[in-house]
Amino acid sequence: MSWRFVSLPPQDGYHMVTSFVSVAEYVSRGGKDTFLVFSVKEPFVNVGVHQEVWLEVDLDYTLKNNIPVVRRDLGGGTVVITQGEHDYFIVVRGENAPSDPKTLYERFLTPVVDVLKDYGLNATLRDQDIVVNGKKISGNGAMTHGKAVVIAGNILMRADTRLMSKCIKVPSEKFRDKIAKDMSEWITSLERELGYVPPREELDKKLKESFESHLNIKFEESTLTPEEIETWEKLASEKRNEEWIYYKDRRHPELKTERCVKISSSVAVCHLDYKARKLIRITAKFVEGKIDEVSISGDFFVMSPKGFLETLEDRLRGVTPSRVHEIIDSTFLEVKPIIFGFSAEDLKKAFQEILNKPEVQEVLG
Structure with a gap:
């Protein structure tokens, strides 16, 4: 079976959270299953679709430091996305994806686990996250869009726990110090585990080989179609609208x-x-x-x-x-x-x- 492998240049937060929606529409129309990879240009706070911003984000800090708050179409918790992570999106036709979330994550995240194991790391799948020696190195989520299923995730290459703790809403500054300490204890990265940051090109090569082996597929290097790019630009523009970012709060x-x-x-x-x-x-x-x-x-x-x-x-x-x-x-x-x-x-x-x-x-x- 042939899949597309699409590698994009770094994107802003609004384009990151809409890339997979655009691809899902392409897949829903009969397009090939797609593996999409890229990173971000600048940090932003990524809020889950089912969350209220005021409960999750320190808006005083983010506004003061010009850090965008972006609401995605995917569930999960609030995360601070930085240039230190390698992001991937797996978009497949519904008939190619298990309906049970546990089985879905096992099928499509086991290849990522094996890439980390290839680096000599003790990586395991825990629910929808991948952990190394019990510390989270990869956060993932899933959603359906049209006739497609999306699995979104990342590999932490470098973890800026200080910035993460400053963007998250906490009851006091003393508690923020505790959050930063806790984050450093339950989040890890390739840099922390290996002592260096592997090149993104190397990660992509390993991901391609692992997915091809596990899923019995063959990747073809590709780009987004003009229709996908047009849809993507439209969706990214819509995500900048405060009506969407704060829709749960305003409801x-x-x-x-x-x-x-x-x-x-x-x-x-x-x-x-x-x-x-x-x-x-x-x-x-x-x-x-x-x-x-x-x-x-x-x-x-x-x-x-x-x-x-x-x-x-x-x-x-x-x-x-x-x-x-x-x-x-x-x-x-x-x-x-x-x-x-x-x-x-x-x-x-x-x-x-x-x-x-x-x-x-x-x-x-």
Whole structure:
């Protein structure tokens, strides 16, 4: 089977997060499965599609230092993308990709694991990440777009944990120091493990050989088609729009709290972070015994369908707490979402925790 191998020059953040969407549209129209590689021109903060920017990013620091905040179409957590990583995007037709996320990651990330092993590193796949001696060296995610499946990932060549910690929102500067220390303990890089940074051309050669061997394919060196480039430019321009970057924040303009607050005898706003396989963040406003508004965010991956969380949030508005589990179950049953990071049971447990908060109980009576 023949695949395209496309190597692009360094890109800005808006072009990085739209490259694979453009290629996915090409693949959906019957184009060849594609392996895309490149790096970035300058650092930027990359926010997951299901996250609220104000909860994740230190906007004072990023604005002061002209570091763009870019929202991608892919789930997962907020990451700071720097010139120190080698980015790849695997875009395949849906029939060539397992529907189960675990099997999908195993098939398409095992070749990357083997490239790292070829450098003598103790690399293993852990969920959708690749770790070396327990430290993350490669973060990955997946999504569907049209008739295509996208696996997006990177190999950390150099890790600037200081910059990463400064861009992430933290409760205090003391906590930021702890975050920077923690990052250096659970993130690693080729430079740290090998003592040097291999040339990108060498990495590409090893990636090509590993994927060809594991997937029984043959790469052909290629470029993007004129149609892909046209679509790409259009999408990159759209991603600069603040309506998109802050869409999750603007969808819930009144739900700006990181704790539980009783506003009056009949109104409370409450926030909860719940750790399933991935982090679920729920912020809800309760008015006169009902859910007035709710936001569900986090670093999980909703592979399909698009807009699932918004549908669920809308269905939970105006309901009494006794119906929350029923609404979650019926929505999951009807829509049948493919999610990596949490289940319907996890979400029900998270909601139960927020409903049990004293501030909420006082309002619900």
